[in-house]
Amino acid sequence: MTNLFLMTRSEENYIKTIFHLGGSDSVPVATNAIAEQMETKPSSVTDMAKKLADKGLVHYKKYQGVSLTEIGIKTALSIIRKHRLWEVFLVKKLDFTWDEVHEVAEQLEHIKSEKLIDKIDELLDFPKYDPHGDPIPSKDGKFMVRDKELLSDLEVKAGGVCVGVKDTSAPFLKFLDKNGIALGKTIEVLEKEDFDQSLHIKIDQSELHISHQIASNLYVKKNN
Amino acid sequence: MTNLFLMTRSEENYIKTIFHLGGSDSVPVATNAIAEQMETKPSSVTDMAKKLADKGLVHYKKYQGVSLTEIGIKTALSIIRKHRLWEVFLVKKLDFTWDEVHEVAEQLEHIKSEKLIDKIDELLDFPKYDPHGDPIPSKDGKFMVRDKELLSDLEVKAGGVCVGVKDTSAPFLKFLDKNGIALGKTIEVLEKEDFDQSLHIKIDQSELHISHQIASNLYVKKNN
C-alpha cells in the first residue's frame, strides 16, 4: 500500500486518465487509448503501467491492458475530487468563467494537502457538482450519479433542465455562452429535423436552432 | 528573455533561494550557501547555476558565486508574491494557522496562472504583508520595506508593536502562540538581564519573561 502522498504528477495523471477511460469498473484500458488521451507514446504507457503495477495502483498483464485496483480507484477519485472542487472555487470565489477553469485545475489538483482541499470544500459549502455538471466525489470516494440524458436523445415535446456538458472544451463552452445556453436553464424540444438531426428548442424564454453536434454534447435532466 | 512560464519548479526554487540569500542587490551568493539552504549538494548547484545563466536569470562566473539578473530578480519577486499571497489566503479564508501555511504555499507558489494570483490578491483586498509580517511584492515587483527592529535590540523602556518574525519555523510560531505573542500586539521592554540577555516584557496587558533566542527572532516597529 504505497503512500498516495508520494505519487508524482505524472503518475497521478496516468491514474486519472485510466479512470476516465475505464470507469471505476475494472475494465481494462488499452495502452494505445491511454497514449492517445495523454498525448504520449504507447511505449511510455507501457513503462508507466509497470511502475503503477509495482505500486499496486493498477492491474497489468502484458498485452492485456490496464485496470485500476481498489487503491487506484480511490486515488483517481481523490484527484478528480480536487480537480472539480478547485473548478468550483475558481468560478464561485474568483469569477472565472467555466471555460477558463480546467487548465488551472489541472495544476491545482496535484497540490498535496488534505486539509487544504477539505477547507476549500467547506468554504464552498460542500458542492455536489462542478461548473460543467460533473459530480464531485466526497472525501470517502462516493459521488452522485445523476440521471441525465443527451439532449439529442430526447423526443419532440420532451423537456427538462440543462445539467451538464459532455464536451468541456473552451470553444464549445464559449459557443454555449454566446447562445445563452447554461446549466440550470429549462429546455424543451420543439422540433427535430430528420435530415440532419438538428433541433429547434426552447431555452427559458427564447427559441433556438442547434445542430446535432451541439445537442449531443448537452446533458438534460428530464421532467418527471 | 526566456519566458518565465516555462521555468521548472526546481529552477524557481533556486531563483527564490538566491534571492533570499543575496537580496535584490547583485551580491554574489556562494555555491555552498545555496546548497546548504536547499539541502542539496554543491555540485548540483553548479549545474543549475550554468543552466540559469544560459537562461539569463543569473550572473555566473566560475568560482565567483551567483547573482540574479534583472529578470532573475523579477522572477524571484513574482514567486515570493505568490507564496505570500497564498499564505494570506490560507489564514484569512481557510482558517489555517500561521505555522501551517508555509509548506502548502511552497507548492502553491508554483501554480502558473497570472489571472489566478491576481484574483486571489483582489479577494484578499490587496494585502501588504503576509501572516509572518513579510511584505508582499506588488504585480510590478515593488514592496514596502517597513522599518522594524529586533526586539532584542530595543533599550529598556522602549516599546512598539510586534510586526514580524525572523524565524518562521512551525515550532517557533507555536511557541509564540502558546505564550500569547502575535503580530499586532503591543510590546514594551521592562527589564533586560545582562547575564543572558533575557528580557522581561509587557505584551498587551500581561507580562512575560523571554530568552534572547526568542527576542532576537521577533520584529517590532518602535513607537514614534
Next chain:
DNA sequence: ACAAATTTTTAGATTTGCCTAAATTTATTT
C-alpha cells in the same frame, strides 16, 4: 610566500519520464 584548508568544479552514475526503431504478440482478413 607557500602550505594547508576550504570551496568549487568536473567527471561519471543514477532515476524518472519520455522518445524512436525494432521485435513480438494479438487480432483481422482472406
Next chain:
DNA sequence: AAATAAATTTAGGCAAATCTAAAAATTTGT
C-alpha cells in the same frame, strides 16, 4: 490456417535533476 494488419512491448537513448568521488581553484594561516 495462413497471411496481413494492428497493437503492444522491448531495447537502447536522451534530458533533467540529482548524487559521489576526484580534481582544480581560491582562501587562510603561519
